[in-house]
Amino acid sequence: MGKIKIKPVFVSYEKGFFRELPSAEEFEKRVNEVYSKLKKLYPEVDFSEPALITDVAGLNRLKSELTYDTDGILVYRLGGIAHKLLADIGLIGPPLIMVGRGVLNHDIVAYLRQRGREAYAVVDEKDLSRLFFFLTARKRVKSTRVLVVSSKSLPSFSAISSAYDLDLMKVKLGIDYEWISSEKLLSETEKVSDKEAREVLDDILSYAIKVEVSEENLLKAVKLYIALKKLLKENYCNAVAVDCAEPIYFEHRVTPCLAFTLLKDEGIPASCEADLSALTAMIILMYLSNKPAFMGNLWLHSAEENIVRYSHDVPPTRILGEDRKPFELHDFHDKNYGATVYVEVPKELKITLARVDSSFSKILVFKGTVKASHEGVGCRETLDIKVNNALDLVEKVANYGHHFAAVLGDYTEELIKLAKMMKIEPECA
Template structure:
């Protein structure tokens, strides 16, 4: 998820500050190298010849994000000519100065790129400005995420849960907006793959997992069956090159795939419940941005006294997001009292909660951030209690008025800005709370 930044400059030979632009570009390079690899020949565009030189250099040096240091006001068509060869998202970096015209030059270019519907971002400050570096890093993460998801595949088995119309998904819109390709699999493929797993291997794995958890309250046969599903899913994931799997678990596979999801999460494979494809894509996005397993949750109970909201689901989280490994308990799934789930209170820390719903024309992402605090087993799953700084009553009203839905994926860390830039790049409606 580390972007490669291509760096060029642009300036006008008649403008005040033209002669200083090379040193400014060098300072930009020195600073950007603290956040990402920088690809540059320190080219400054100001005529056809300089554009051609830059084009020739980058022919052998690929990059993800183009950073343009605008030393002075300049003719905008030189950048347009360059972008015809390397049509990458652009960061336009304006510099504080009275006479150079850097800022108004950037404003001019922003207008042109807006009209041409080319993705661009704006930053303003000296080359050593830490806030500028942070913003460019966040933009670079969003660009890299977009590039990665174009090659990602998520498998879907069994459609969506009956009666949960909210999670109906638009497969083409998911591909168009996020880049993720949905791979539709038959339930028969899952059943056959599970049936053909080696029971001895599943049994040995069950014994090994039992040594990593605090308590087991299911029979060994239930554990071996759960691990047969894990091994069966692994075969399908390998066969189809999947980075995520979404299964209509309710009610047929409740307790059968939960432990598989917990184990797959530690291998970088996201697992979505109830056939919610949109939010399985969300889990993939959050995993890429945070590098950690992601909580799959329902919005359960706001407590105005503690200013917290309890989120949870049945118990399919990766073991590494348990607050205390000794608290992990392998138990039957709630409601049906069958199979195996990994039950534990969630780890503490800042979390970003994200929901993705809609179809063509309404496809939208919502995000909110809070502080996960310690909690007990307040729900038989992976309870995540999050404290917010705003009115929970107002938050509930917003969720309802925006038609956001009830599934929230939670990743550790504050990645709202990366999500905002990602949505901007992909023309997804973004709602930050």
């Protein structure tokens, strides 16, 4: 995806009150100082050449210098007032960013926000760094292209509460897509050689502390993983949703569970049952946390103890975003086909869960504490999670659906902030 691209703009214009204008030499010196400092402080940002505006004509020059991929205009007022001129810069298109504690910045930002424009008044360098982080995360979301694998229409018959309008997803969130059939995926799976699959499987087995699935089923699962990676590359996609409940996967005696575990470990969001609501939340969570996500069904376990259960077959092994944790390999629901992973999640870790509604307009966000990790209770991986109010949570879940994405750690504040930046209304439980 690359870095966010920020256009620095330095303004010295319009005397007012006691605000004088610096000399041309002083102005240029200050510009060079600030610009050099920006590049040193924020290496994660691509700063384009600065624009210097000292008259109204400079506004038109700025418009000609901006490119379609400009992610923000960072404005510094180095002399004068220039309220109207600064506001006009914010009306050009890209988000306007102003740094400093001065009330004039808030006046301009409020003017722009009242007119539906995106603008920010950050108070200092630390606050600016935080804004760059969120702009980068949003750009990553908008740079996502999902490979949808299904031979039927969306939503999947096994997840009918899911979002299903792919074009709406593209318009509202900027997430693009490509569609292939399940037959195409399975056809590519059959082309993978035993030798190629064996090399990948040997690496997987080197981390496994228990193996309770046949070599035949493991090789099938690995071949599907290799085929899926090939199709992702061919279609320029960096996320995937597979309608794995389709009968054809049962007929071929294979599931994408292991593939999803491995892909998420590699930073590629992957959703079961072609659930776009869970996938969208997963994309946001993974890009905010830089950790692979869990996905699971959610239900009430104990109202008295405020415990909910969270269960599926696709946990990551790099649960904290770093090295793989030891894991077990099992078949799919003890049905003698497929391959799934179980990872022991330590107790008392914080966890953040989320799901987007079917219109991509709202996101349910909540956090909890892992109280237990079970193998084979419900699906292969099941977590008992203590939440603030389990009854209130499950009542809200009924408005969203049953698959939730999750990452370990408390990212509720960051998730709410990014959701608002993406025009998604956050709801907390």
